[in-house]
Amino acid sequence: MRKKLKKILKSDGIKIGLSLLLFAGGLIFGFVRFEALSLVLYAFALVIAGADVFVDAVKGILRLDPLDEKFLMSVAAIGAMIVGEWSEGCAVMIFYLVGETFEHRAVRKSRASIKALMDICPDEASVLIDGKEEIIDAEDVEIGMTVVIRPGERVAVDCTVTEGTAHVDTSSMTGEPIPVTVGAGDSLSSGFVVTDGQLFATAVRKSTESAAARVLELVTVASDNKSREESFITRFSRYYTPIVVALALVVAVVPPLFGLSTLSKSVYTALTFLVISCPCALVISVPLSFFGGIGGAASRGILFKGGNVFSKIASAETVAFDKTGTITxxxxxxxxxxxxxxxxxxxxxxxxxxxxxxxxxxxxxxxxxxxxxxxxxxxxxxxxxxxxxxxxxxxxxxxxxxxxxxxxxxxxxxxxxxxxxxxxxxxxxxxxxxxxxxxKPEAGEAIKKLYRLGVKNTVILSGDREENVSRIAKETGIIKYYSQLSPEEKYEKLEALISESKSTLYVGDGINDAPSLARADVGIAMGNMGQDSAIEASDAVIMTDNLLKISEAMLIARKTVRIARENIVFAIGIKAFILLLGFFGLANMWLAVFADVGVAVLAVLNAMRALKFTEKYK
Amino acid sequence: MKIKFNIIGLDCPNCAAKLASQIEEAEGIDSAKINFLTEKMTVETSLDEGAAYDLILKICLAFDDDLKLEK
Missing domain, CATH: 3.40.1110.10 (Calcium-transporting ATPase, cytoplasmic domain N)
Structure with a gap:
């Protein structure tokens, strides 16, 4: 019974409800000047809402980490109580709790929606063992085993169909909405979903080395590669909190010393500074934007290998193409x-x-x-x-x-x-x-879309004969072409292009052009998800050989970068603005709490827009 | 050796960074990275997986006893 009660009291909803109720009671009794009771109610509200925060704050002190968020909040709440602002001290804690609850929910939701996109590796597979069908862990499927895939099931390992025909939905791997028909002899990648018909297939890779697992690995590791925006915000927050806390000390001590303000007033201002000094709103919103962009792009068959790739793709001025297998x-x-x-x-x-x-x-x-x-x-x-x-x-x-x-x-x-x-x-x-x-039938349209996105120069680099390359350039609307290039000359031409323009993309199929993929500002390998060297050398991988995905990648990158920057400006802007108000004694605790958790929630919601892609050209 | 753990229950990326730097200071750990969004920790260590797990779990619980560490 006691345990149950404790558990109920621990749930955020109950805590918020109860402390709000007590807080309202405190306000009412304060209004009718029954101050002793009002104070008791506030104290209870503060304890219920803030118990965990206080405990964490003490832990922070024991860790010798006085700039811990929980510690700053505790100091602000208790300090406000001490200078006589009971309702405000209490409100800080309650609204901090409310904000945190929302923030956690928003982060959890965004994690879940990205995980859902990434849910491309089945845990189990049906295999034939001595002619009998058995369900085993996907990891235990050995090369050469016969796997059975039924309608609605996801392929667990890379395999080759031996029997049966079926329609296969490849969209979660390639972003292509149109199902593909497969039959005996065709290869299947893990992550494909069989929509109708039953297939028997021979496993050609272990599940951990199959396409879906590799895509997942690539995307997970991608969020470790920080973008410029992310590094900026991490560096910024490292200085931000200590500076604001120092400012708070100055604000608390200096004006009363010169008789410009009463001690309690200036301490109150200092306490609002402490609340605003928490860096979490800043630190969470930017990486989450890129996380969303990476996840959203992956669901459309475009893999970005890091947050750092986005801004370079977004600002591409020159796009160079390999010919065979890329344009053709x-x-x-x-x-x-x-x-x-x-x-x-x-x-x-x-x-x-x-x-x-x-x-x-x-x-x-x-x-x-x-x-x-x-x-x-x-x-x-x-x-x-x-x-x-x-x-x-x-x-x-x-x-x-x-x-x-x-x-x-x-x-x-x-x-x-x-x-x-x-x-x-x-x-x-x-x-x-x-x-x-x-x-490729879509080549002309794909090139046109690049120009609409502001790409200034398009180039074919090819080893083929001049008449072929010039014909293809004319047919697709590509501005420049270089023909009969040896692999070394190709690389040299690319270097020249890179030096002439702000950001140069190189698009190739990864066969024989790994050096160029690696050299370009952004190397995009397409249509070759099996090729290790191509994946290694490139910055982004397009799972299909569809050229329209290049402009799509640019659009996704632009949207993601824009959202990340919006969040930076928004979070820093609001905090700076409320600090300024606080400086002139115009901000209260409520505003300060909004500047912390309110901004965080809004920034997280904004970041989630990066998950969705709508094709829009200006 | 590179070892990966799932780390569940962290409050914010700032806490994640702090925890990572604490783990990094422990003996036998060369580097520790925590990705707050994917809830994954990557450690470079000379310890074997079991010993590293025990050590890191201890640090995590001292940091915040609600944390979960999974192999």
Whole structure:
């Protein structure tokens, strides 16, 4: 019974209610000049509201930490009582308690909403053990085990589908709202949700190394990397409290010494200073803004690797792109087949048969396009030229113009095409196949959006031939391009761009361009969540290969930075203003408490806006 | 060795920073970081996990007996 009572008395709601009631009683009896009773009621109210605070204050003294928030509040409340401001002393404690309760609730809520976004790693998985289905801890799923995923379930480990087809919702990992259809042979990342159909899949990674766990790790660690705004506010608060406390001492002692004010009046002013001196409103609001921004971005498939990345992305002036796999899809496709004197199918059959020995992306795409192929004899891959081989007893070659020349075949002018692959049989030219690496459909729109956000310069850095790169630049609206660059030249060009502009983004797919990702003010790796080197070298990771995510990342960064700065100005501004009022004897304890906890609550609520993203261009 | 704990029940980021600097002063602890928002503590220590846990728990409880430390 006693324990129960104690527990009830410990709940903040009850404490607030009870102490408010006693406080009201104190006010009423004070009003009718029944002061002894009024004082008793105030004292009870103070004890109920402030018991924990006083205990913590004593602990603070024992720790030799006199600038502890609880200690400052206790001194303010008791001091006010002593100088005769009973109701105010009591009110400080009650409203401090109210404010703290709200503040804790707001922090708890924001933590919960960010955690909900991050709830992408299931704890359990169904696996087949000796043909029987069993539910085990996700961490115990070994590579090679068969996992079973039912509709509505989240994938626990990275795996490859062996049986079944289903729609899969990838949005919590990639931010893409449209479900993907998967079947045997497709890979699934942990964190995907199967919406319909049942899948059997073979685990290819342990749960702790799977995509969802890695995303979570990245995002959690991200809030450890402090932004400029966060470092500023931490440094500021380190000096703020001691300075205000020192000011309070001055205000308490100096005016009465010179006969400018009574001692009790100036002590009261000093006590309001103590209340305002608490730094928590400042220290909590800024990191929480970035925390919200990181969480909100992650839910849209954009991972910021730290608070420090936001302001650099937000102020980007130059955006440099890698070409293959970034601006283009990186998947080669046959664009056109132009046979000379033979049938289309026959040309493709010969070309694909010869190319079947090569793993060059162009060879792979020609192979894919052919209906049937035969195994060639005496195949030889000539680097930089193409492939020669014997198909059905005749010597054939597939490659560039130089190869044709070396084979003694002449290619008529009308068959020479951009991105052409040429085929000859028995020294006779038999046709051209043109290959394209298609520009991503959203590229033009994505670039346009960057300009609307104030990006001044866009550049392609590519190792590809000039005519390809210039065509793509024109097609997408990119201002500048550099072609035929070696990896070193790419890096040098990027350095030049960086020195010319305030903030330079480099967007790449992380294959062969890790140095550039690391060198740029902000390196954004896209579409390659599996690549360790890309994730390591970059500052932000975009989970899909959708170029529109770049402008989205900029918008999220801008919003987050704006909210953080609003909070800095707001919190410092209000505190400074009320200090000033206090200095002229115009502020009372109530205002001072608002300057502390009230501001904290408002700042926390403002910070939570960073979680939500709405696409808006000015 | 790097060890991570969950630390639950801290009042404000300021307290978190103070607690972290107290833990940092303890013998055997090279560095301690507390992220108030994620409620995670990262310690670099020469102690093994059990010993570090006991040591840090003691410091935490002396700081505020409502704190919870989880492995």
């Amino acid at each position: 899809s990186g998947r080669f496709e046959i664009q056109d087949i132009i046979p000379a004197g033979i049938g289309t199918d026959e040309l493709l059959f010969i070309a694909a048969s010869v190319e079947s020995v090569s793993n060059h992306p162009v060879a792979v795409c020609i192979k894919k396009g052919a209906q049937n192929i035969t195994a060639p004899k005496e195949a030889k891959e000539l680097s930089g030229l193409g492939v020669t081989a014997e198909v059905e007893g005749q010597k054939c070659a597939v490659g560039n113009l130089a190869l044709m020349r070396s084979q003694g075949a002449t290619v008529p002018d009308e068959y020479i095409k951009e991105n052409g692959v040429y085929v000859c049989r028995s020294r006779e030219f038999i046709g051209t196949i043109t290959i394209s690496d298609s520009v």
